[in-house]
Amino acid sequence: MWRSALVLQLVVLGLPLWAQDDNTATALAPQDCTLDCVRQGAPGCxxxxxxxxxxxxxxxFNSIQEFGSCIPWPCLELLGEEDPEICQHYVQAPNDVKVESVHEPNSTTETILVSWKPSYYGxxxxxxxxxxxxxxGGSTIACQLFLFHRNxxxxxxxxxxxxxxxPxxxxxxxxxxxxxxxxxxxxxxxxxxxxxxxxxxxxxxxKNGLEQCKNDWYPKYVEVQQEGAAITVTxxxxxxxLGITSYFSLCYANRMxxxxxxxxxxxxxxxxxSxxxxxxxxxxxxxxxxxxxxxxxxxxxxxVQVMHIHKEGPRTHFVTASLALILPxxxxxxxxxxxILVALTRRRSKLQMKICDVKPDVIRQYHDSGSQEEMVSLPRSRLTPPRxxxxxxxxxxxxxxxxxxxxGAFIQQxxxxxxxxDLWDSLSVAEEGSVAWHCRQIRESDFVLVICSQGLNHRREPSGQESDDEEADRRLNFNAFSSNAAIRLMVEEVCRAKARGQDxxxxxxxxxxYSEETDIPTELRLVSHYRLMSDLPLLFxxxxxxALHRPGGYLKINNISEESFAKLPAGAALQRAIHEAGLAIGGKRPNSVEEGE
Incomplete structure (x- = not known):
């Protein structure tokens, strides 16, 4: 059956393609028709x-609300009952996918429409x-299913x-x-x-203009006044x-x-x-x-520059004659x-310069040149970003x-x-299998980063009976658990590369x-390891x-530092996720109570 499908596919490909020039691209919108009409092959469907x-x-049964009208194998379930052979052929992926925004009266949300063209193949x-x-970085929001009639x-x-x-x-x-x-x-x-x-x-x-957005609005007029110890900001x-009723101010200096x-x-x-x-x-x-x-x-x-405030002490109205003599x-x-101290200091500095035979002009020139730092730009030899x-x-x-x-979302953006x-490529993971998918990605990727944690060395203990909740949890997280097997395969590859002297x-x-250095397996200590987010520049x-530093220069990339990454929306979401994970995992560690005491 597969051989006949491929022969028919080649026949379709052999049709004269010059007809494409005469056929103008027409946009087809979905129709309202019953499923019986699709199965019977009526011309109006x-x-x-x-x-x-x-x-x-x-x-x-009701389809899952998150997936809308989609089911795993729609052709077999909906059209295969009358004629199973129509669902057994290869069809190439669509192309020229475009996304456009349509009118949406709500200022806080957006509505999009997707369009595409089918492939010649199949x-x-x-x-x-x-x-x-x-x-x-999240789960499926909506899914739509469209079918042709069977004829x-x-x-x-x-x-x-x-x-x-x-829409x-x-x-x-x-x-x-x-x-x-x-x-x-x-x-x-x-x-x-x-x-x-x-x-x-x-x-x-x-979509709405600057003055209509809470997130994009900011104060354009700011004035600072200082009168004594009082600092007033207007x-x-x-x-x-916009409905904004609350504001905040954040001042920092010297890590405060x-x-x-x-x-x-x-x-x-x-x-x-004010x-x-x-x-x-x-x-x-x-x-x-x-x-x-x-x-x-x-x-x-x-x-804000906080000036020194000169505090006058209580004035003494009576000055004794002895105090007037002692003060001068x-x-x-x-x-x-x-x-005397100034003379001794200058004499010592001159002696040291004479012994070292260093001219003051050279020292001054050195200090002046120290402030001239050079910016290091990224190399442009790579045509595609690293994977x-x-x-x-x-x-x-x-x-x-x-x-x-x-x-992952922050690094990609x-x-x-x-x-x-694997969380972003669930279709390929389901098709290939999680272990096969991870093995292929290890081969094709330029770099592999293992996020080590306490659960990395976890081993599920087999039990005689398994509760319903444990069975459901096992089924839902099967693909994620199998990434541990891929990590073990990678650890073995690291050991072999180290034994052979490879890079x-x-x-x-x-x-x-929120994790400890001991959470890193012994084998992975052979490779570079970082603590996030303090080592974010090292990872970049x-x-x-x-190189982060070189003589007379330093690497400066906007928003790639422990202090500045949280200013971005993706960085703020990452910082909040790390904080929540630290709270959730901190109480599970066996020594967390002892450290708190």
């Missing part, structure tokens, strides 16, 4: 949307499409047709998503049946239509931070507000930020001592898995690196701040092969 109600009527056996939408037979010139999905509403503005378009049917042992595309929805500023308030929460009274003044900055050290320059108390709000930076004498003695595979253990807790997922993570720079190990240097 050319391109039909399949709803959850159709799935329930056909299969007798188009005669095409039965429909399945479109799924997934938040980058349809497309030819090669129909590959110029443009097919559209139904996907309710997407967050300024967020990243991945859309996957799958060609039906999907036979076994076939890997090129779908195509994925990563896109970003419009930001609030692009700034302009947000427009009332001062947070001030601000709640203006709009009944007194609805345009400007507040006090307290408990700041005298003679210190502070860098401060002020913003609306909203998630990912833009911050306005300003400087003490001042004369102090002046003489200072002159990084992240392996981890899910035996700790879901919070640890979330931290790993947020780390802000560290010029292509990240491979080990491809492999790395890392721990989050390893991935791109650049």
């Amino acid at each position: 050319e391109y039909c949307r399949i709803t959850s109600a159709d799935i329930k009527e056909a299969l007798g 188009i005669a056996f095409l039965r429909g499409f399945q479109v799924s939408l997934q938040a980058l 349809v037979s497309l030819v090669a010139e129909h590959a110029q047709r443009v097919y559209k999905s139904d 996907f509403p309710g997407l967050a503005v300024g967020s990243q998503y991945a859309v996957t378009v799958m060609a039906l049917p999907v036979p076994e042992e076939w890997e090129r049946f779908y195509i994925s595309k990563i896109f970003s929805t419009r930001s609030c500023e692009e 700034f302009n308030l947000a427009p009332q239509n 931070k001062k947070y001030t929460e601000i709640t203006p009274n709009s009944s007194k003044n609805n345009t400007h507000h 507040f006090q900055l307290n408990d700041l050290q005298e003679g210190t320059n502070y860098t401060c930020e002020i913003a609306a108390n909203e998630v990912d709000a833009v911050r306005r930076a300003f400087n 004498l003490c001042l004369a003695v102090v002046v003489i001592i200072v002159v 990084l595979l992240i392996c981890y253990s899910s035996f700790d807790c879901p919070a640890h898995v979330k931290a790993v997922m947020q780390l 802000h560290m010029a690196t292509q990240v491979c993570l 080990l720079s491809k492999y790395m190990a890392a721990i989050f701040e 240097s390893h991935l791109h092969g650049v």
Whole structure:
């Protein structure tokens, strides 16, 4: 049967392709038609949307709410009963996938529409499409299923047709998503049946304008005044239509931070507000930020220079004659001592310069040149970003898995690196098997990063009976657990490479701040290992092969440091995920109670 399918496919490919030029691209929108109409092959059911109600009527159960109208094998379940052979052919993945925004009255959400073209290869056996939408670093949001009637037979010139999905509403503005378009049917042992595309929805500023966005608004007028010990800051308030009622200010200097929460009274003044900055050290320059108390709000930076405050002591109205004589004498003695010390110091410095034969001009020139630092740019020899595979253990807790997922999203967005993570490629993992998928990714990736944790050395103890909750947990996390087997295979490869004297720079190990150095397996101590997020610049240097420092220069990449990464939305989400995982894992360690005591 497979051989005959391939022969028919070659016949379709042999059709004259000159007909494509005469066939203008027409966009086909989904139709409302019953599932019976699709099965019977009526002419009015050319391109039909399949709803959850159709799935329930056909299969007798409700489809999972998160997956909408999609089911794992739609062709076999819905069309295979009448004619199983129509679901047994190869169909190539669609191409030219495009995502466009459509009108959405809600200012906080976005609605998108997906369009694509079918492939020439196997188009005669095409039965429909399945479109799924997934938040980058999250789970599937929605899925739509579209089927042709069973008697349809497309030819090669129909590959110029443009097919559209139904709108996907309710997407967050300024967020990243991945859309996957799958060609039906999907036979076994076939890997090129779908195509994925990563896109970003419009930001609030692009959709509504700056003045209509909470996250994009920031105070444009900031004035600082100091009168004695009182420091007053005045700034302009947000427009009332944004509904911003709270603000905050953050000042930091010398590794000290001062947070001030601000709640203006709009009944007194609805345009400007003044507040006090307290408990700041005298003679210190502070860098401060002020913003609306909203998630990912833009911050306005300003400087505060705290002057010295001269405090006058109580004046003495009566000065005795003995004190008037002692003070001039003490001042004369102090002046003489200072002159002697200055003379001795200058004499010693001249002797040292003479002995070392170093000219003062040379020393001055050296100090002047020390402030001239050179910026180091990234090498442009690499045409594509490095490919990084992240392996981890899910035996700790879901919070640890979330931290790993947020780390992958941050590295892909802000560290010029292509990240491979099994959580983002569930279709390929389900098709190949988790172990086979990890082995292939290890071969094809430029680098492999193992996130070590306490659960990495966990071993499930076999028991006689398994509860229902344990059985469900085992089934849901089977693919994630099998990444431990891939880690063991990688550990063996590291040991063999070390024994042969080969380069080990491809492999790395890392721990989050809530893990310990002992969580790193002994074999992985042979490779470079880092503590995140303090060693984030070192990890960036390893991935791109650049030196952090060199004579007269240093590596400076925006937002790639322990202090600045959290200013980005992805960095803030990563910092919060690491904090939550630390709280969840900290109480599970056996020595956590003893350390607290």
